[in-house]
Amino acid sequence: MIRKLTKYNGCKPLEKPVFRDALPFTIYEAYLCAFVMSRILAIVGRPNVGKSTLFNRLVGKREAIVDDSSGVTRDRHYGTCEWNGQSFTVVDTGGFVEGSNDIYEAAIRRQVNIAISEAAVILFMVDVTEGIHPLDEEVAKLLRKCKKPILLAVNKVDNNERLLSEGVFYKFGLGDIFSISSASGSGTGELLDKAVEYIKEEKDIDDFSNLPKIAIVGKPNVGKSSLINALLGEERTIVTDIAGTTRDTIHTRYNAFGHDFMLIDTAGIRKKQKVHEDIEYYSVMRSIKALEECDVCCLIIDALVGIEKQDLSLLHLAEKNGKGVVILVNKWDLIEKDNKSTVQFEKEIKEATAPFTDIPVLFISALNKQRIHKAVELFMQVNENLKRHISTHKLNEFLINTIENYQPPAVKGKFIKIKFITQLHTKTPSFVLFANLPQYIQESYKRYLENKFREAYEFTGVPLRLYFRKK
Numbered sequence: 001m002i003r004k005l006t007k008y009n010g011c012k013p014l015e016k017p018v019f020r021d022a023l024p025f026t027i028y029e030a031y032l033c034a035f036v037m038s039r040i041l042a043i044v045g046r047p048n049v050g051k052s053t054l055f056n057r058l059v060g061k062r063e064a065i066v067d068d069s070s071g072v073t074r075d076r077h078y079g080t081c082e083w084n085g086q087s088f089t090v091v092d093t094g095g096f097v098e099g100s101n102d103i104y105e106a107a108i109r110r111q112v113n114i115a116i117s118e119a120a121v122i123l124f125m126v127d128v129t130e131g132i133h134p135l136d137e138e139v140a141k142l143l144r145k146c147k148k149p150i151l152l153a154v155n156k157v158d159n160n161e162r163l164l165s166e167g168v169f170y171k172f173g174l175g176d177i178f179s180i181s182s183a184s185g186s187g188t189g190e191l192l193d194k195a196v197e198y199i200k201e202e203k204d205i206d207d208f209s210n211l212p213k214i215a216i217v218g219k220p221n222v223g224k225s226s227l228i229n230a231l232l233g234e235e236r237t238i239v240t241d242i243a244g245t246t247r248d249t250i251h252t253r254y255n256a257f258g259h260d261f262m263l264i265d266t267a268g269i270r271k272k273q274k275v276h277e278d279i280e281y282y283s284v285m286r287s288i289k290a291l292e293e294c295d296v297c298c299l300i301i302d303a304l305v306g307i308e309k310q311d312l313s314l315l316h317l318a319e320k321n322g323k324g325v326v327i328l329v330n331k332w333d334l335i336e337k338d339n340k341s342t343v344q345f346e347k348e349i350k351e352a353t354a355p356f357t358d359i360p361v362l363f364i365s366a367l368n369k370q371r372i373h374k375a376v377e378l379f380m381q382v383n384e385n386l387k388r389h390i391s392t393h394k395l396n397e398f399l400i401n402t403i404e405n406y407q408p409p410a411v412k413g414k415f416i417k418i419k420f421i422t423q424l425h426t427k428t429p430s431f432v433l434f435a436n437l438p439q440y441i442q443e444s445y446k447r448y449l450e451n452k453f454r455e456a457y458e459f460t461g462v463p464l465r466l467y468f469r470k471k
Helices: 027-032 051-059 103-118 134-144 160-172 188-198 224-232 278-293 309-320 341-353 372-386 392-405 443-456
Strands: 011-013 035-037 040-044 077-083 086-092 121-127 150-155 177-179 213-218 250-256 259-265 296-302 324-330 361-363 418-423 430-435 465-470
Touching: 040 051, 040 103, 051 077, 051 086, 051 121, 051 188, 077 188, 086 188, 121 134, 121 188, 134 160, 150 160, 150 188, 160 177, 177 188, 213 224, 213 278, 213 309, 224 250, 224 259, 224 324, 224 372, 259 372, 278 309, 296 309, 296 372, 309 324, 309 341, 324 341, 324 372, 341 361, 361 372, 392 418, 392 443, 443 465
Parallel strands: 040 086, 040 121, 121 150, 150 177, 213 259, 213 296, 296 324, 324 361, 430 465
Antiparallel strands: 011 035, 077 086, 250 259, 418 430
């Protein structure tokens, strides 16, 4: 384990863990936190001081949900910032609350501690309008134990009167103070100038834009975050029994066992009439956006509930956008089963998803890590199927044999002749078939051709597009 982790790019070993007051880590997390990522800026502070607003400004996108209520951000949220020709990673964290018994706040403290441990520079944010808050003192106490550069950002300094109030924060003894306004961007330039001085230049940020993107989607509380944590071997996202725990879309790179791709954890998507809070509305919109931008959509179904209408809505949305699809039935360890259970359950899923039935179905347990690595192999296989291209020569040979077995039915006494086929250079496998009367080709014959395509070539989990044009 140690030998493997020392090869992690951009990391250097520490002699001992940084924080003794942190919540206990798993063995994997203890090793992980013993390495400092060379180009990470972590934004920390108590709730509702403007961390997510600053994060969105630094990365240039509205990736983190921003709301006036506290506790909106829960998981660590990563983004890339470019400043003065240098690129580095910015981490948004949840508001740090010490001594709380709330299940979310305890998990957020754990996430904050991990973010601090892996960062090269720490940005401690406070609110000038409220002065020194007791929670600010708790965060400052925690940061003093860390032998890392700390930038103290006093937020919401929007006028000269507030500028005079920043001096009280010198009490923390954390060095220079940077007066900023995360909403307007005032003062962020000087802050970034200082941050890049601490960012080491020995390693550039890897370009992850070309990596396959796997979006984990499903209804609330079906085990999406549990699956990602099980695959990564660490508590990357917060997991509770409460529906709606995940709010932002969390991007994480998976690079192990010869596979390299981006995992996207999304918020659970409920029916529209059940969404009442603004925060949940924004979470759902980000989840849908992640589904539209991914390459492969992994739909997780609760084995205790079965496939429902909302699951089918997500499946049809992925199919409409031309995404590869994998269905994982989670919590399979809780089902009383016999030798026919998987066959019967899969049959019910195929009947519900018809006519798009060529979808791989896998029964897993994220809690027990049962068959989760088989799921990774399915992700990669479907991604390869999505990129499959067939030569025009082979396609026309296939077309001749297929039409000889079953001619297109005549319509209004007119015979239909399909003469030629070619594949388009699109992200989703798309084919154009030229015929004398394309408007008369029936839907049943189109499905016949699609099924023959799937029999002849490996397109499992991939929606096919067939376009008929006049010769």
